[in-house]
Amino acid sequence: MKRARAQKEALEKALNRHMQNVEEGLEAEYQLAKNNFDSLNAMAADIHARYTPSHLAQLRPLRIAQANLESEEFIYKSLKDKLRQEKIILEIPRNPVEIIDAAKPSNRPVNRQRSDSSAKNRQTRG
Structure with a gap:
């Protein structure tokens, strides 16, 4: 039992030391962050003081x-x-095909009877 109590006390002491070290580390980090915040806050106040509304109007x-x-x-x-x-x-060309020689109308007269009769012959054959 005494040995268990001694181990328990040793573990508690080690745990307390570890917790104290963690607490001190966190305190140091907090102080660094606070100092950084204070310096940034001072810089912001300085910048704000330099740029007054009249300067912004300019x-x-x-x-x-x-x-x-x-x-x-x-x-x-x-x-x-x-x-x-x-x-x-x-x-872009307007005509898709370039016209080389334009077609000219024929000088011969068109025989309407002949074209009509050939059309009738085709109808009777078919």
């Missing part, structure tokens, strides 16, 4: 000019694309 014309430039660039690109499309359309 930047407004620049932002408007940038927006106008972007819209002008968009219009320019659209017109350039449209011009490229029109050039391609003009290069």
